[in-house]
Amino acid sequence: MSKELKTGIISVIIIGLFVWGYNFLKRQDLFSATQRNFFIEYNSIQGLNKASLVTINGLQVGRVVDIQFNPDIKKRGKLIVKISLDNNFKFSKKSVAKIYSASLMGGQNLAIIPSYEGETAVSGDYLKGEVESDIFSSVSEKLNPIQAKLENVIVSADSLLSGLNSVVNADARKSLNRSIIGLEGVVSDVRKTIANANTLLDSNKENLETTIANTKKITDDFSKVSANLAKTDFNEMTLKLENTLQNVNHVLANIESGKGTLGKLMNDDAMYTNLTNASKEMEELLREMKLNPKRFVHFSLFGKKSKPYNKENNAQDISNQ
Template sequence: MKISKEVKVALLVISGIILFIFGFNYLKGRNLLESTNVYYTEFDYNALSKSSIVTVKGNSVGKIQDIEYDYKTGKTRVTFFVNEALKFSKNSIVRMYETGLMGGNGLALIIRNDGEPAKPGDMLKSTVEVGLISSLSKNFSGLSTDLNATLKSTDTLMTSLNEFVTDESDSGLKQMVSELNETLKSFKNTSNSINGFISSNDGNITAILEKFKTSSENLAALTSELKAANVGNTVASLNKTLDNLNNVLTKIDNGDGSLGKLLKDEALYNNIEGATKEMEELLRDIKLHPKRYFRILSKKEIPYQDEETN
């Protein structure tokens, strides 16, 4: 069976009309293929747009169908529809909230099941939730104040810095940079002089380092020899000898022993002193009259006579 061209054109026109009606209503937020129920609510101001979503616990269950301004009450009436499978009471609340930073606003249906069930065409209570944008606006107002103060402080700082940079006096930055440049030049010249001195005396420095190395090795060898010679025992023995000598000197100082008595006993000292004087007189007499003491030199004994005193 062939279909005539007229029928095909008619079918295309009807299909185009149907698609146009469906698309137009879809753009307005109305889905003709979905069974819906229409409800109403009111707000003191409008922050919504047509086709904004209606959610329940974050799930999309409908859309806003129409937004109208009521000239009698001065409020904004919002018409929205939800899926007919959704059941709730008249005590449920419609809350306007911010869907995100860039997503605009939407309606959230706070479902309550107490009281009389809601029917299509009912007016539901509304509320507005302070969202993220409002909080950010309040925070940004304080932030802008702090930022303004910060910018003023920065401007003052930059002005002071500019004055310091362009200052031509001795305390200015240019003078400081000039003095620093002169200091760096002097340091460079000193460094070059030191490098030249080191280069010209490289041989002497090498010889000194070699001698220092040899001395260090000798000192290390001497230290090893002293360690092997057991210097500790020698020092301990010397300390013991010094202790014994100290004891002897203590006894002498206390008058113990012959030497101590000689130093401390005055009678013995006097006797020794008298004997010494008599010995001196005997030696003097022998020197003056030797014949008295040596018979071999004289046959006749010569009597003893005291030395004449003038």
């Protein structure tokens, strides 16, 4: 074997070892038959770089091997990330490759969120790319709308204060000062009224206590009355009242039917007429006794006779004496 052949063989071996060592440092196995390459397109990779880890469900399955701009003019500015997987874990083309923050100190990794629906992805296929917002981006996204609203509030407050300064001129400020002084006077009067009310309450404390005690006594009496009413047998009282009403109805029925003296008096027309005539005659007799008493009590030494009864004079209350 010539020296040139030996030198060539040694050179090939050294180059092979160099390539193997380089890929070993990158944790890529050149002799693995299961190694597959996939491509993902992003608008921004958020600091992802070559040799970043690729994981599935938290398990490292590969690395990012290349990042370059999309050569298509229509997609100018977009980035194509090439990843290499070391195992034969199968997932569909609908799986998502999401860039996420590896730690708070920085550094991005790529996680494949596997989907098992549809056609199985093979080496060379494109996967859908997404970027997960890190904590600082999330805070910034949430604070940006608040900042915009806060700026609008500050601008509105500045406009309001400017308008208020333009409206509140010297006369208005004087009026406002007078209003404040008047308000202080009102507050002072209210304090005096409260003080007077406290003094009045203190001076009438005994009377108030007596009134409250009397009110309590009245309330207790009402409670006793209520208790007595509660103990009253209303059923028995109602029964007695019903019996009384039945007796009254019986008496009224007897009167209406003409039974008894009162019934006869109420229903006998002749008796009513006789009583009316007797009353009338009694009235005429009393009137005659009043107008002509000498006719009933007569005393005369000379034997003078009393005048006879005169119906017309008696009707006109004229004496016959």
